[in-house]
Amino acid sequence: MKQKNNSIAKFFVKMLGNEKYQFITIPVFSIIVSLLVGAIVILLLGKNPVEAYGNLLQGSGLLMKEKYAGGKGMLTDFLSFVDYWTPMIFAALAVAVALKAGLFNIGVSGQMLAAGFIASVTVGYSTLAAPIAKPLVIIICFVVGSLVGGLIGFLKHKFNINEVVSSIMLNYIVQYVTAFFIYTKYVDPVSRQSKNIADAARLTLKNVEIGALKGDIPLGIILAVIVAFIIKYVFDKTTFGYEIKAIGFNTNASKYAGINVGKNMVIAMMISGGLAGLAGATYYLGYFCSMQPKVLAATGYDAIAVSLLGNSNPMGILASSFLINIINKGSTYMSSKAGLDAEIASVITGLILLFSACGAYIQYLVKKNKDKIEENKKAKGEA
Amino acid sequence: MSDYIIEMKNITKKFPGIVANDSVSIQIKKGEVYALLGENGAGKSTLMSMLFGMYEPDEGEIYVRGKKETISSPKYATQLNIGMVHQHFKLVSNFTITENIIMGMEPQKKFLGILPYVDVKGSDKKIAELSREYGLEVDPTKRIDEINVSTQQRVEILKMLYREAEILIFDEPTAVLTPQEIEFLLDIIKGLKEAGKTIILITHKLEEIKKVADRCAILCKGKLVDVLDVATTSTKEMANKMVGREVNFEVDKPEPHYGKEVLSVQNLTVKDDNGFDVVKNASFSIRGGEILAIAGVSGNGQVELADAIAGLMPAAGGKIILNGQDITHDNIRKRIDDGIAYIPEDRQKYGLILDFQLKENFPLKNYCKEPFSKKGILNYSEFDSFGEKLIEKYDIRSGQGNKTIVRSMSGGNQQKAIIAREVEQDASLVIFVQPTRGLDIGAIENIHKQIVAEREKGKAILLISLELDEVMSLADTIAVIYSGEILKVADAKTLSVKEVGEFMMGVKGNETKK
Incomplete structure (x- = not known):
């Protein structure tokens, strides 16, 4: 033995x-x-677990299904998978940036919704042309998200309000305030959700013909991957990343070394919030094209798990979000197929x-x- | 039946990466004071932790009263009448002395013959008796947060005695005490010995061993070097054996050459978070090439004074002038740039980022300047070469050199790293707060040399220390602080140890004031 x-x-x-x-x-x-x-x-x-796991991969477009409906194929499923993966990457990066600074941004969902809402009512319901509308959506979402995130950081710095408490409270505020406006001004009477935004403003190109197939092309994924690399660079190579990491590990020693702890904390939360805003853009104005009132996206919470699994490292997050997304995205197919x-x-x-x-x-x-x-x-x- | 109450045979204990004890064998006679002497990380505490059941040895055997025992927990050690006073006390601060002592074995009585309750009153009496018996006067009804450190230590000792400990282990008991309190503790230890107890004293202070111990085992890097009879061995010999080389007790300090005034503190007042004055109206000045040492008992405003000069705490009143420039309201980075280097008291909380690598900790104050970074982009090759240079120059030892996570380094080497970083700042004022706290003789000697070397370079040195010996041997000028007030500033040569000690207790200062 x-x-x-x-x-x-x-x-x-x-x-x-x-x-x-x-x-x-x-x-x-x-x-x-x-x-x-x-x-x-x-x-x-x-x-049968092998079958069930196979179903997850099939549902995510990573494995061939037995049969497809007309105009659909593995590529369709995969594109839809990527479409859902994109906001998850942004959201997990948002969590990671805050974590590096020693802060816990549990308000990603709220920041996503705030950003998505503002971008929808300003650009989404406008008649702007696509080349203007799409970049504008990205910018507005980033700014709105960073303002909400920055507020949390500011409250923490100025009044020492725990960021977990303030971000949960802000989640509620965003959730109900947006619901109020959706119900009173932007509601679609049939779906009971907000009205669909214009296709020009949408970050996912719907039903594009690719050969014999039709699929959704998520433009945001390119940005998500680029942003992941940028964040890795910022953490590894810049003085700002060094300061953020120092603060995350030890605020006392950072202060002692002359680092402006408060300012950096607010900036870190602004970046975190901004990334959450981008998650909101690709979620509410990408994968979806409307908002369900009073509901926060589960992505914002799953992102915490994804970020931890990826060890708060942008490259790790790309991998871990891919994995978790297989399970999330493939589960519908698994449940219908394997029972x-x-x-x-x-x-x-x-x-x-x-x-x-x-x-x-x-x-x-x-x-x-x-x-x-x-x-x-x-x-x-x-x- | 052997004559030894405790025998530890060929004890080996390994932790990841290091061998804490390497086949150590010691034998302790009943009724003696047995000292364990060694540098930091020599394995003294580990060895005793195994005797007290906190770790189990990887190899080797422990015999208590001639019988082989596997001491698997402190609880079992207590059953074997072994007690330990830890370096950091383990007391509940809002409980009374009695409650702390009886905790875990509360005597119970039954109210009306049914309802059980803890008999605190009876215990009060018992503990009062016990404390009189051993000369450890305490008021059993006082709460822990109402009594001072030395009384808290007495409570720890009483806790052992209450549990009928015969073998008492003291882990660095004098580290937190003032000179007068140390004397008192040593008397207590003598008393306990007379009462027939066996005492094991872990320490790296030689004078204490000389005063109370019968025999002394010297550990060096996990190995037993020698067991000496204290009465026939000189302290110098012990020190040499402990460090493994010749030690120079005397600090070589040439005559001072004072330059112009570097730091001038004028009527400085500092308030703590509760708005209470912790530094009151302090004034002094330091010239280049001068070591000004602030002597005082812990908690009399020294740390706050240093923090205020370095900018970590705001000044509530008064002025701080550095090289003729008023820096009272400057931020921390500005002060660093203007020439203040600061070795803080709490090296782990303030001095280092423990989860950073060693090379990332060296430029902690300079990372934002060339050559470490340019336009916000870090230059890691510069981090590497700077780290290697400092490791070499200051003999900083660590597992993986530059790449070592600082948390895994020993306290002495962490301190060396801080001093290396601060000295390399080439600042005009260097503040040392408790630079040798918890360090062994070898490291202390090294740091004292560094301090003198900085003075010789013409720097102004502010040294804040609780060790009176350190103050006396290094200072050119001594300032004594008591309850936030500077009671006396005088040339070191004009003051005796006794006088400084009296000022530290606030005795003499109040008299002269009247």
């Missing part, structure tokens, strides 16, 4: 022991473990988060076993 244990330990050390690649091997390992545990849950429900409740997707997401949170512990275990094996080797060598 001991022998067997040893060889298992050796195997894991070999797979995960290289510190240089641990930043990728350990999360991948956690994800595999959580998918295995998720498989057990699905088995317990009497379904599993769509909620099982949330269970899997939860498992992934749970095991990812154990990353440091896994790292510690690997290190311990590695040291042991090396010592045994040494001891043998000496003998």
